[in-house]
Amino acid sequence: MPIIKNGQFVEDGWVTLEEGAAVPVEGDVIIPLEVALADVTALDGRTGKTALLISNDVDVEDHAELIAKADMVVLMLPAFTDGRAYSQAMVLIEELDYKNELRIKGDVLVDQALHMVRCGFDSFDSNHEIDLEVWNKALHKMSTTYQRTYEGDLQVRS
Amino acid sequence: MAKKIKGDQIFTGQLLREGLVVYFTADENWSTDLQQAVVATSDDELTELEMKIESISHKNDVIDVYPFVVVRDEKGKLVPQHIRERIRTEGPSIDYINQPFKQNMNAA
Amino acid sequence: MYVYDDFDEKFVRERAAQFRDQVERRLSGQLEEAQFRPLRLMNGVYLQLHAYMLRVAVPYGTLSSRQLRQLSMIASKYDKGYGHFTTRQNIQFNWPQLKDIPDILDDLADVGMHAIQTSGNCIRNVTSDQWSGVAADEVADPRPYAELMRQWSSLHPEFSYLPRKFKIAITGAVSDRAAIAFHDIGLQLLKNSDGEIGFRVLVGGGLGRTPMVAKQIRDFISFDDLLPYLVAILRAYNIEGRRDNKYKARIKILVHEKGIDDFRARVDDIFEGLDKEKLRAPKGEIERISKFFELPAYETLEENSPELAEARAANASFNAFVNRNVATHKKPGYSIVNISLKPIGGIPGDATSSQMDVVADLADQYSFGEIRVSHEQNLVLAHVKQSDLFTLWQRLREAELETANIGAITDMITCPGLDYCTLATARSIPIAQKISEKFADQSRQDLIGDLKIKISGCINACGHHHAGHIGILGLDKKGEEYYQITLGGSGDENAAVGDILGPGFSADEVAGAVDVLVDRYIELRESKSESFLDVVKRVGLEPFKEALYADH
Numbered sequence: 094m095p096i097i098k099n100g101q102f103v104e105d106g107w108v109t110l111e112e113g114a115a116v117p118v119e120g121d122v123i124i125p126l127e128v129a130l131a132d133v134t135a136l137d138g139r140t141g142k143t144a145l146l147i148s149n150d151v152d153v154e155d156h157a158e159l160i161a162k163a164d165m166v167v168l169m170l171p172a173f174t175d176g177r178a179y180s181q182a183m184v185l186i187e188e189l190d191y192k193n194e195l196r197i198k199g200d201v202l203v204d205q206a207l208h209m210v211r212c213g214f215d216s217f218d219s220n221h222e223i224d225l226e227v228w229n230k231a232l233h234k235m236s237t238t239y240q241r242t243y244e245g246d247l248q249v250r251s
Numbered sequence: 252m253a254k255k256i257k258g259d260q261i262f263t264g265q266l267l268r269e270g271l272v273v274y275f276t277a278d279e280n281w282s283t284d285l286q287q288a289v290v291a292t293s294d295d296e297l298t299e300l301e302m303k304i305e306s307i308s309h310k311n312d313v314i315d316v317y318p319f320v321v322v323r324d325e326k327g328k329l330v331p332q333h334i335r336e337r338i339r340t341e342g343p344s345i346d347y348i349n350q351p352f353k354q355n356m357n358a359a
Numbered sequence: 360m361y362v363y364d365d366f367d368e369k370f371v372r373e374r375a376a377q378f379r380d381q382v383e384r385r386l387s388g389q390l391e392e393a394q395f396r397p398l399r400l401m402n403g404v405y406l407q408l409h410a411y412m413l414r415v416a417v418p419y420g421t422l423s424s425r426q427l428r429q430l431s432m433i434a435s436k437y438d439k440g441y442g443h444f445t446t447r448q449n450i451q452f453n454w455p456q457l458k459d460i461p462d463i464l465d466d467l468a469d470v471g472m473h474a475i476q477t478s479g480n481c482i483r484n485v486t487s488d489q490w491s492g493v494a495a496d497e498v499a500d501p502r503p504y505a506e507l508m509r510q511w512s513s514l515h516p517e518f519s520y521l522p523r524k525f526k527i528a529i530t531g532a533v534s535d536r537a538a539i540a541f542h543d544i545g546l547q548l549l550k551n552s553d554g555e556i557g558f559r560v561l562v563g564g565g566l567g568r569t570p571m572v573a574k575q576i577r578d579f580i581s582f583d584d585l586l587p588y589l590v591a592i593l594r595a596y597n598i599e600g601r602r603d604n605k606y607k608a609r610i611k612i613l614v615h616e617k618g619i620d621d622f623r624a625r626v627d628d629i630f631e632g633l634d635k636e637k638l639r640a641p642k643g644e645i646e647r648i649s650k651f652f653e654l655p656a657y658e659t660l661e662e663n664s665p666e667l668a669e670a671r672a673a674n675a676s677f678n679a680f681v682n683r684n685v686a687t688h689k690k691p692g693y694s695i696v697n698i699s700l701k702p703i704g705g706i707p708g709d710a711t712s713s714q715m716d717v718v719a720d721l722a723d724q725y726s727f728g729e730i731r732v733s734h735e736q737n738l739v740l741a742h743v744k745q746s747d748l749f750t751l752w753q754r755l756r757e758a759e760l761e762t763a764n765i766g767a768i769t770d771m772i773t774c775p776g777l778d779y780c781t782l783a784t785a786r787s788i789p790i791a792q793k794i795s796e797k798f799a800d801q802s803r804q805d806l807i808g809d810l811k812i813k814i815s816g817c818i819n820a821c822g823h824h825h826a827g828h829i830g831i832l833g834l835d836k837k838g839e840e841y842y843q844i845t846l847g848g849s850g851d852e853n854a855a856v857g858d859i860l861g862p863g864f865s866a867d868e869v870a871g872a873v874d875v876l877v878d879r880y881i882e883l884r885e886s887k888s889e890s891f892l893d894v895v896k897r898v899g900l901e902p903f904k905e906a907l908y909a910d911h
């Protein structure tokens with residue numbers, strides 16, 4: 094499935110590193126955190142952009158240094174009912190001061206899209222076929238919120 | 252080989268729109284009347300029924316589908332073996348309709 | 360009480376519209392059941408044994424007469440003319456159809472109500488002391504803080520898909536009527552030596568299959584830090600709480616496995632790193648909310664009017680009602696009136712539409728239009744003039760709401776059990792009815808004194824049986840219902856989990872067994888003021904076991 098970003102499908106050229114493959118020097122590659130940890134130097138000489146793929150049982154605070162170097166972080170959503178990635182995102186942004194693209198990948202569905210946006214995710218890699226019209230509608234079902242996170246154009250109780 | 256592990260079974264579910272309890276019938280429909288249910292007497296029949304339910308077009312209309320064991324009473328009527336399914340079929344065992352001071356209610 | 364402003368109203372209307380859209384997509388097949396189920400649960404819609412069930416939030420147990428009338432209307436228009444008040448101060452309707460629920464939510468929004476987060480693995484409706492604001496032993500009214508937390512937790516983007524449900528309770532009083540030690544987070548309002556408002560924070564309490572009394576994580580957290588501190592606890596839980604086993608997923612297990620000291624350290628670590636300014640309540644917000652909870656315009660009255668004394672002397676039934684159901688109000692000349700929803704032989708916690716209408720009218724006439732729901736499944740009129748008590752009682756009697764049994768043996772907490780609940784292993788309500796009938800005699804109830812029986816229809820313990828002085832748990836033994844009895848549990852400020860007495864009893868035997876236990880208690884007590892719970896604490900289980908199992 095194509096990636097959703099800013100309410101549109103985009104082809105963004107990121108390639109996920111195959112299992113067992115060596116980290117190439119060129120190209121925009123999504124590298125699993127374990128691979129990056131196994132050989133930290135592999136990332137240093139790269140000419141292309143590097144993204145880190147982080148599973149949802151990882152304490153992101155433990156990897157601040159690596160994350161600081163990443164052009165993109167991809168957090169995993171193995172099941173839409175498993176909300177760990179939301180907290181990982183908040184820790185990345187608020188405590189590690191991470192500012193680059195934040196992606197969520199997996200069981201991404203329209204009915205959680207607003208929560209994801211509000212926790213700071215910018216792009217969405219869903220296992221499902223997403224109807225963009227329904228997706229964009231779902232993002233605008235609420236115009237009010239009681240929390241200060243990434244409220245976008247939502248009106249916050251003040 | 253048709254082997255029986257638990258006894259005769261029927262499939263039940265609940266209507267998506269209304270929530271009412273229904274049973275799968277021989278004409279591949281759902282009925283609120285337990286007596287209309289089609290009974291599987293072997294494992295093979297049970298699997299067959301399950302596949303039929305999977306394949307019918309109005310599959311989305313019924314949720315929480317599962318089988319349970321039935322027996323026949325002395326008049327030959329189907330009765331759920333377990334108390335849970337008996338209550339589910341007959342309704343709450345308490346008199347919830349005639350509660351105190353219930354005036355002009357349109358209770359069904 | 361709190362009244363929605365334009366912002367709250369818009370939020371609730373949008374939420375109702377969002378759910379309407381989700382229901383439509385479900386009915387048309389666009390949304391699968393597996394994807395829809397958590398969404399409907401998060402909006403209070405269960406699929407029960409016979410039908411859908413809708414649980415409506417009564418935030419911290421406070422209702423206006425207008426809201427109660429609307430609930431009555433909903434019960435008769437979409438349901439079968441009654442509703443059931445729950446141990447979390449909510450109300451549930453047992454027979455709505457999914458296709459009607461969006462309309463019901465609109466009707467609720469008309470009176471500033473909703474079903475948001477009354478179920479699901481999210482932060483549930485915040486509960487509180489049903490006597491908030493009027494109890495004599497209160498430090499401060501907890502409801503403004505409860506309302507603040509209601510708003511803060513509503514559709515929280517980070518905490519909507521927690522490992523499991525999350526329940527917060529708050530009390531402002533010394534006597535704990537909100538069972539805060541059996542909640543995921545329990546808050547007790549305090550004033551420190553500078554007179555500053557803050558909270559003692561408990562964490563990791565709960566009932567269910569692994570009952571635990573909550574542990575103290577902070578002895579005092581200031582109001583300013585309340586929301587940031589809650590975020591820290593929830594974040595620690597969301598990240599580390601177990602997701603591999605539904606029965607080990609509550610925060611109590613995490614706190615237990617880590618130990619309270621390690622858990623505290625983890626929370627503190629997160630708390631230190633938070634942008635607290637951003638997480639605090641907006642400036643002036645608590646003051647804005649508190650205004651709604653200012654006490655009504657009481658008259659200056661004398662305590663214990665002569666008319667009241669006269670009426671009590673003249674009418675034994677009324678006197679019994681005052682003794683049992685009327686509690687001390689902090690304002691002289693006023694009383695707190697508890698309305699029992701436990702008529703002898705009735706269905707605990709149920710109220711018919713007509714009864715709801717009567718209570719709403721009585722609230723308007725005698726109690727500033729406000730009603731409370733208690734976690735013990737009763738209703739409360741919190742500001743009644745003592746001189747109105749007799750008339751009020753007569754009106755209650757007309758509506759069959761005069762049962763004088765608050766806190767007595769027949770005032771049982773009872774979950775819906777196998778008569779309604781898909782998870783049940785046995786029925787609860789018929790057991791309560793049999794016990795109630797056995798102890799119907801008012802003088803015997805008075806002789807027994809305070810005794811809390813709590814009944815659950817399965818190990819999930821919605822009926823709080825672990826916290827019952829006598830707890831009854833319904834189980835399934837080879838297709839037959841049977842009941843395990845525990846003694847010595849308590850849900851108040853001395854929270855304790857009851858101990859299992861011994862082998863279980865059949866449905867027909869339970870009421871008789873309770874009878875034996877009560878008789879034994881009467882023999883054992885040293886004076887009338889020694890309660891059942893006191894006796895159990897003093898003598899232990901042995902004498903009760905002996906009485907119960909000697910001839911078995």
Ligand code: SF4
Nearest residue numbers: 774780783816817821
């Ligand atoms: S305790 Fe069990 S039977 Fe009772 S309401 Fe809870 S889940 Fe249902």
